[in-house]
Amino acid sequence: MTAGLHLGFPLPDRDEPLTAPFWDAAQRHEFAMQWCGSCSRFVWYPRESCSGCGGALPEWRVLSGRGALFTWTEVARALIPEYGGTVPYTTAIVTLAEDDRIRFVTRLVARDDDPRPPILRGGMAVEVTFRPLSFPPATDAVTAPFVQPVELG
Amino acid sequence: MTHGDGWGRAVDLDDIGGQVAICGIGESSYSRASGRTATEIALDAATRAIEDAGLEPSDIDGLTWSQFAPALTAEIFHDHFGTSHELFSDQDCGAATGAAHAPYVAARAIADGRAKYVLNSHAVAWATEREQMVGGPGESYLGFVEKLNLELPFGFFPQPVYFAAIARRHMIEFGTTPEQLGRIAVVSRRHANLTPGAVMHDRPLDLAGYLGSPMIADPLHQMDCCLISDGGAAFITTSRDRARDRPNAPVVVAGVGEGTSDYGLHLVEQDPFTSTPQVYAAPAAFEMAGITPDDVDVVTIYDPFTIVALMQLEDMGFCAKGEGGAFVEGDTLAYDGGRLPYNPHGGLLSHAYVLGIAHVVELVKQLRGVAAAQVADCSVGVYGGYAVWDSGTLVLTREDA
Known part of the structure; x- marks a missing residue:
């Protein structure tokens, strides 16, 4: 852009x-x-x-990778062209178990063992999960610390 | 004066309350992509402001604008109007927080004899430029290494995402609802429908239409987000005495306040997350003007997103923190009988995205009694400007108030 x-x-x-x-x-x-x-x-x-x-x-x-969901938004529209192959996605801010003053920006995804869209609420427990990150149609990728709900369902 | 409690501060300002008045206003047309340049738009607005004040271009001896949108600089002014006189200038004005700062800068220059008539302007052609994929509000964030490498990879960009995250947190902390945010969008649209020249003048919106508008970044719908527009405006500040000799009734600058956040552009880190530096700016401005929030007859608030208006209503003291959602329900914000008539021109959401300069011009019209959606018995008007890292509050009053 x-x-x-x-x-x-x-x-x-x-x-x-x-x-x-x-x-x-x-x-x-x-x-x-x-x-x-x-x-x-x-x-x-x-x-x-x-x-x-x-x-x-x-x-x-x-760090442990454990934290609490501070806030989130599901982004429906690609606000820059590079996000076009990724929407809709959920970006979130998480506070960390080690220090709840720290706010970590990440993406929130469903658990592999429970692929339904998670029901989100403020403060819910989340944990880091390492996932491949790319911006289709570009194929370059890195491994990125996303978060997922700790509890099933 | 300080109002600090740890996350920001009020800027220390001299008391200029009652020293100067706004004696001229001018506006360009407001539109979607027009093919015009920001400079052409700014010159239109400036020419009309000079006419409105009954002045000649050679009378303007002070010029203020924003360094981020330098559409009308001293060089451009002289080039266009064929003048060459000395011009006091300042580039930290224009719109957003700068639209509240401009009358303060003018008052200081007028007080020590550096200027008599100071013209502040702001114009953008972002609707036109967007078609050419240049400019726009998101770019200013890309210069930050932390954002570029730790936020953008996670899709946390640009402003609609930031303010969606803030809106969600406001909902978590205070129980604010989408319908309450929608009240702000709907009243803004109703006011724009009454305002000839507003970009959304012919497009009604009710709450169902708001809730049905496409989601951008939940909980923000398209109708929570400002327009992208071409347009601009200007106003001229002078001494109280000189203002009385101009053709239109003077509008007095009664108070200015400015607040700044220690977190700068780092929205994610700001604690409290759901506040604006209006917490610091507004009390300082009200103190200078000798008013309380209860004295305010009309307010215009910088509203790039509904949630930004809601937070400022709280932070300026019109209601308690967290109660903004309940406050905006019903007809609270309506120009005709509401408890706090709000953005009677339609704001950035429905009038035009010209970054707050039209908010100040609208207040001048309201206090002259010539606005399209005119608030009855209007003698105290307040503008709240916002630019993430800082906020400004401007209190304007009628000469006889």
């Missing part, structure tokens, strides 16, 4: 240093965020330095 965007957009730019560790971890099926040892807390979004103490953030730690 705009000149200057990286190849594969809207897939992530795997060469972007600030966010590459997150996506590299996801390829290993790990859900990881920056950890500040001084503040003993996770830092999200990724930053050059900790928003709490200003210290460097060299360490990425794996």
Whole structure:
């Protein structure tokens, strides 16, 4: 849609240093965020330095992937052409079990063992599930941490 | 003055209440794709504002606009009107929050003798440009590495998605319903139906039509979302004394307030998630003007989505936080007898998406008593502007109020 965007957009730019560790971890099926040892807390979004103490953030730690559904929207219309092969889809914000102040943007999908569209409510328990992400008709793909309901049905 | 409680702050402003007045207004036509440029549209509006004020282009010695939509800059002004005099200028005005900021900038320039008549304008040709796939409101978010690499891959983009997520959260926290959001869309349309020149003037909408309109990003229907338009407007601010000598009744700038969110463009992180910086802007403006929300006769609110209007109604203190849904039920917002007449021109939802400049012009018309959907006995008008990271509130009053 705009000149200057990286190849594969809207897939992530795997060469972007600030966010590459997150996506590299996801390829290993790990859900990881920056950890500040001084503040003993996770830092999200990724930053050059900790928003709490200003210290460097060299360490990425794996999280449980458990959280609660903060809000969501089912997007019916492709608002940029690249989403045309994906609509309708549900994008969601999830707060994390390790720190409910952290809001993680993701996509919400049905469980493989219960493919009916999940009935959603605010605060419901969700967990990360690693799924292939692509934007058809483009065929490039990455593994991405989506979320699914913890409970069946 | 500060109203801080941790997530934002009121901007510290000098008390300019009652120092200046708006003495001229002008509008272009409002339309779908017109083939015109934003500059042509802005010049139309400016020319009409200068005429409305009974002035000549050479009388305009201050010019303000938004750096994000520089349709009428000093260079363009001189080029078009064949003038060459010194022009005070400021690029942080225009529309959205800037439409509330512009009279403040003008008051400061007028107070220290840098200008006598300051023209603020805003114009867009986004309907035309969209057909050519350039410009538009989403692009400003693509420069953020975190959004590009951690939000867009999950389909969290652009504005309709952001505000759908906020609307859903408002429903979760406060029990707000789609029908309540629909009330805002329906009253906006009714007002546009009464306003010649509104883009949706000939297109009625009832609640059933709203609920049946295509879903964009649930819970937001198409009718929760603003138009994409070509159009623009302008207004001229001067001293109270000079304004009294102009042909039209002066509309006094009684108060200005501005608030800013510490979270900037990072909507996802803002805590509280369902608030706007109006929490900080509106009380400051009301304090400067010496009014309370109960004194307001008509309000125009920046309404890119119904939920943005609903949140600002709450955050400006017209009802308690979370009670916006119940507040807008019934005829509360109707121009003819409602408790708080709201966007009588139809707003961004049904009049035109010109980013709030027409909201201020509409207030001037209301306070002059010449609006299409005229509110009876209208002497205090308030504009609420919003641009995600900041908000502005402008209080305008009749000269004799």
